[in-house]
Amino acid sequence: MTSTFNKLLLVCFAGTTLCEPLVSCAALPIADTLFVNGTIHTLDTGSTTVVDGALAITNGTITCVGTEVACKPAVGNSTKVVDLNGKAVIPGLIDTHxxxxxxxxxxxxxSLRFQQLTQDALRKVIQACLDRQPGETGLLMVTEFDREGFTTINGPGNKAMLDLLNTTRPIGIVASNQHNVFVNSKTLQLLNITRDTPDPPGGRIGRDSKGEPTGFLEENASGPVRELGGDRGISQIDASIAALAQLRQKGITTILDALQGRHDAWTKLKAQGDLTVRVFTCFGVFGSLDFPSIVAQAQDVKKTLDSGALVANAPGQIWRHVKFFTDGVLPEVSQSGFLLEPYLVDSGNGTWVPGKNFGIPNSNQSQIMEIITRTLDAGLNIHLHAVGDAAVRSVLNAAEAMNRTFRPSDIGIAHAELVAVDDRQRFGKLGIPVIASYQWAQKATYWADLNEKALGPERMSRVEAHAVLNDQGTLLAYGSDWPVDPLDPFLALSIGVNRQGDPQNRNSHASFGPQFVGRLDQLPGLSREVALRGMTTAAAKYLDSSDSIGSLEVGKFADLVVIDRDYFDEAAVPNEQLARNKVLLTMVGGRPVFTDNSTTFLPAEWVAESDRLNSNPVVKSISPGNILSRAVTGRACGSHFGHAH
Known part of the structure; x- marks a missing residue:
């Protein structure tokens, strides 16, 4: 951080008037809560840190940031004064994908829990799920399938591997990248998919050398399986309750749900007082090119479900984004990311040469222009999935051809994992942010072996170029893509800075074995501040909410996180330990929604409220193994492939 103020009042809020420079703070409103003796990283435009600092909160809004002496006039008979014992405070984390x-x-x-499994091990997990549901006849949807790792051990997958299960039920196994599904023969029969079924637009039916369906359905071809699976027997409100428990534990106070249709789960939870995160939502229809219908539906949802202006102490739901896919994912077994040059293929003599597959584009440039234009003209924002360098260029070309000025919130490109060198400066010039998943910049199963060979060394040298894009003027906002990866923001921050995993963090690929330890490449990492701003100020800017969230300043919402060790203190937290921090307190609009059980300095009633939220029967029903941290149990070989995005 660039400046540290000790024994200095930054600002004083008196009614609706900012007082600076300060003569007297007698007019400070009485605070609900006053934190004292903390290291407060405001992440304001001056990157200010207040050591031995204080922060006052009134009605969910920050009303004083400064020293304890300066903020003391905010203390009244009902003010709860909390001594942080020197712990660090950062803004609440924002996850924009x-x-x-x-x-x-x-x-x-x-759930297969991201494990790399043999055929027998995979069937054992699924059979146990089947046996827990005697009498069920509908499709069993299984998730978090490490498809690339499975292929490494078992060779090309085939529906016959699933047909050995002791069941007559249809089975659908969703890859952890969420872009393809592995099904048994029963599912193919129900969907009437045969060797004569053509590939749908934007999709691919996997076929063996004889032309028979293998059971793998890529991209838009997987849509019918998802429809057949429906809600998997799990209601949206139960799923939402389960997710909220993890979000608040990880310090996440605002999210952008990256693809969703109309639902009332957030409405119900808000009515119950149990909505513990601010929710922005991208309305989307997977695989659809009916742009007029998509935008019309998005407008209707906004009219009926959008909460309106953000409220400090009452988190709500915002429906102001449309989601659209331009391509798929990069790994060799899928090859659906749209590339400028074709994927490489094994020539048979140990060398890899250009093949004929450029990926699976979901749309052309004119279609991208149409969906952007319709969305923006409707007063909405658009969130575009683009992974390969050709997909990214198509979006940039479309935006440039529109010849209009864009706000940072208008268009966001999610992922941009592979960007042509010539395109790196275009994001900043056009005002288009990149929503980046920092954790993908580590040595990992999805960059290893066949995946690395199919892309080749030149393309591998420019994957996940987050710091390069930032240096070229790109606004970087962070998105975890959970459940594509485990939810672990401090691991993501660490990888963003170091471009390598942490062997002691079980969510990191570096914990899988020595082949995944060390830097991914020689591209520069992000600074600690830029990385954290991607989860705070830059994310708030992308969501057009900088006036309310993203930093700890007077007049902004009291969305904050107290952490175990100071993220910015390189002596206390060296680079190799950045992924090992933990959240002690999460507060949304002045309301404590999570407290770590190890804390002793927080008020008992805050701990009780955290325990109440986590005592929900839905939360208590979650199997500890299904929290979706990466599991190494079952990984059976020294050469691993993993998930994509």
């Missing part, structure tokens, strides 16, 4: 309801269903359903 996440799938909370999918994650909740995964935690409550049948």
């Amino acid at each position: 996440i799938h909370p309801i999918d994650a909740g269903r995964a935690m409550l359903g049948c």
